[in-house]
Amino acid sequence: MGKPGAKTSWILLLLVVGLPVHAATLVDMVGRRVALHGPPHRIISLAPSLTEILYALGAGDAVVGVTDYATYPPEVEAKPSVGGGINPNLEVIVALRPDLVLVSADANRWDTITQLEQLQIPVFGVKPVGVEGVFVSIAKVGEVVGRRQEAGRLIADMRRRMATVSEKVQDLPRPEVLYVVWIDPLIVAGRGTVIDGLIAVAGGVNVVRTPGFSRYSLERVVVQAPNVILLALDGGVPEDREVLRRLPGWREMRAVREGAVRVIDANLINRPGPRIVEAVELLGHLLHPGAFGGRSS
Numbered sequence: 001m002g003k004p005g006a007k008t009s010w011i012l013l014l015l016v017v018g019l020p021v022h023a024a025t026l027v028d029m030v031g032r033r034v035a036l037h038g039p040p041h042r043i044i045s046l047a048p049s050l051t052e053i054l055y056a057l058g059a060g061d062a063v064v065g066v067t068d069y070a071t072y073p074p075e076v077e078a079k080p081s082v083g084g085g086i087n088p089n090l091e092v093i094v095a096l097r098p099d100l101v102l103v104s105a106d107a108n109r110w111d112t113i114t115q116l117e118q119l120q121i122p123v124f125g126v127k128p129v130g131v132e133g134v135f136v137s138i139a140k141v142g143e144v145v146g147r148r149q150e151a152g153r154l155i156a157d158m159r160r161r162m163a164t165v166s167e168k169v170q171d172l173p174r175p176e177v178l179y180v181v182w183i184d185p186l187i188v189a190g191r192g193t194v195i196d197g198l199i200a201v202a203g204g205v206n207v208v209r210t211p212g213f214s215r216y217s218l219e220r221v222v223v224q225a226p227n228v229i230l231l232a233l234d235g236g237v238p239e240d241r242e243v244l245r246r247l248p249g250w251r252e253m254r255a256v257r258e259g260a261v262r263v264i265d266a267n268l269i270n271r272p273g274p275r276i277v278e279a280v281e282l283l284g285h286l287l288h289p290g291a292f293g294g295r296s297s
Contacts, residue, residue: 039146040100047104049273131197169203175227202283232266
């Protein structure tokens with residue numbers, strides 16, 4: 001016979017072994033408590049920015065579904081699509097058997113979160129506010145997918161690169177900038193947005209004082225007379241800036257007349273993920289080409 005209590009000890013050991021080692025309850029960025037029974041191995045991302053974060057953290061192999069608009073890195077093209085971020089296909093999501101769905105408060109609807117919860121699928125939400133909010137998002141995603149160290153290294157590298165840009169432009173005159181999200185109707189990026197923060201880091205001043213993304217009038221732009229107009233277009237190339245020269249109201253503006261329209265790839269700067277550091281470096285070149293040894297385009 002074994003020693004007294006040995007049987008009980010074995011039972012306790014089996015119970016401990018049987019428990020999820022990494023079971024935890026985390027609080028996401030929209031204030032929800034999310035219970036996880038271990039590191040997720042089948043993740044669906046409902047926002048391109050979240051997909052980019054996952055790949056930057058080395059968790060791309062765990063991604064089993066993305067949205068139609070996920071384009072970076074190129075490997076995502078091989079991943080199954082669950083539809084758009086606003087109206088994802090819940091049947092496809094269920095069929096992919098995710099143990100975690102990542103959502104963005106800025107890109108997805110609350111109804112989607114509720115529906116996924118009803119299906120007993122863990123949902124973790126992020127809500128980046130400003131540039132610092134992007135760093136928090138990366139840290140939170142790293143925590144939930146078991147990649148804290150990778151997230152820490154990524155954030156440190158991003159901060160270092162942004163600091164380099166900021167140091168190069170800190171003593172230079174700061175041009176007033178208008179960031180155009182959409183031409184017709186005119187939608188612009190205002191205060192408190194990630195884009196507003198990126199413009200500031202790159203040595204510019206956002207002329208739009210209203211918060212968030214809002215409709216704007218051409219009359220206000222004429223009055224404010226920005227020194228530089230940043231035009232965000234999908235896959236934008238410098239030649240695309242000529243589009244404003246052909247539009248009534250725009251072609252009379254000083255920045256358009258003087259060739260101070262700068263085109264930037266919307267997918268690079270509009271997604272609050274790891275590539276915002278590339279956007280800052282590009283903005284630095286566009287706003288202060290002399291400080292970076294190049295020419296504006």
